[in-house]
Amino acid sequence: MNLLYDMHVHTSDSPDADIPAWRLVQKGIENNLAAIGFVAHLDLNPEDYCYGGFNAEVYDESIARARKESNGRISVMKGLEVGEPHIYEEQVKNIVDYSNYDFVTGALHSVERIGMVLGKEAFADGDPMEIVEEYYTETLRMVEVSDIDILAHMGLFRRGLALAGLTYDFNELELWPDIVEKILRVIIERNIALELNTSGLRRKEEATYPIPGILERFRDLGGTLVTVGSDTHREPHVFFRLYQGMKLLLKTGFREVHTFHNRVPQALELA
Ligand SMILES: [Zn+2]
Ligand SMILES: [Zn+2]
Numbered sequence: 360m361n362l363l364y365d366m367h368v369h370t371s372d373s374p375d376a377d378i379p380a381w382r383l384v385q386k387g388i389e390n391n392l393a394a395i396g397f398v399a400h401l402d403l404n405p406e407d408y409c410y411g412g413f414n415a416e417v418y419d420e421s422i423a424r425a426r427k428e429s430n431g432r433i434s435v436m437k438g439l440e441v442g443e444p445h446i447y448e449e450q451v452k453n454i455v456d457y458s459n460y461d462f463v464t465g466a467l468h469s470v471e472r473i474g475m476v477l478g479k480e481a482f483a484d485g486d487p488m489e490i491v492e493e494y495y496t497e498t499l500r501m502v503e504v505s506d507i508d509i510l511a512h513m514g515l516f517r518r519g520l521a522l523a524g525l526t527y528d529f530n531e532l533e534l535w536p537d538i539v540e541k542i543l544r545v546i547i548e549r550n551i552a553l554e555l556n557t558s559g560l561r562r563k564e565e566a567t568y569p570i571p572g573i574l575e576r577f578r579d580l581g582g583t584l585v586t587v588g589s590d591t592h593r594e595p596h597v598f599f600r601l602y603q604g605m606k607l608l609l610k611t612g613f614r615e616v617h618t619f620h621n622r623v624p625q626a627l628e629l630a
Contacts, residue, residue: 365587368598384428385428392598394435422437466515470490476490482525495531511588514573517568521564544580555567613629
């Protein structure tokens with residue numbers, strides 16, 4: 360079986376996840392992972408469930424123990440998932456020193472003036488498609504200015520739409536081609552990787568974030584820097600559909616997937 364790489368794995372260092380990093384290393388080895396990219400939520404939006412839940416020292420110890428456990432059998436990377444970095448980056452950088460991390464992902468969980476888009480609440484009133492358009496406009500603002508290595512789970516609003524019982528099987532590239540393409544052009548230009556997040560495959564919407572059409576457009580625009588991540592938080596969805604995600608990348612025409620060490624991408628063959 361092919362080797363797998365997961366660049367989006369939460370540990371018990373985040374309030375919404377419950378498996379210790381050292382245990383995930385064991386599970387990674389059992390599941391044929393060659394590399395595991397841990398992330399901890401760093402959210403400074405008071406509305407966010409993980410607000411105030413990050414402790415850099417505790418996370419450091421947790422990763423150190425995981426590295427010891429790995430004993431060279433699996434590559435362990437220390438990452439951060441920063442919520443809305445375009446708004447909170449300055450405060451975040453007072454809490455952590457990015458040079459101590461292998462990679463930083465930018466995650467849009469909340470849209471300005473609308474609120475959190477992972478749940479159904481944001482979609483309780485107002486036009487849902489206007490909210491989705493606003494999500495993309497804000498994603499563009501985020502990737503234009505933030506100091507990030509990976510754009511995490513683009514399209515996460517589908518989870519909120521599905522929970523609210525609304526339509527989610529549309530193609531945003533047809534609805535807002537200019538904004539979505541601009542996002543892709545900006546990340547290519549700024550060397551930010553596009554993450555293929557497989558966690559939506561275990562939810563009602565059964566979709567990857569982003570949808571395959573966006574991966575294709577990214578490739579057509581010349582994008583090559585892609586990562587794959589399961590967004591593991593707890594059992595029974597550890598490393599969920601990672602293999603399927605890597606197959607989708609290969610089918611879309613990508614030949615390599617990436618990991619990050621000291622914030623420098625490393626290409627690994629997909630085939
Ligand atoms: Zn997230
Ligand atoms: Zn995450």
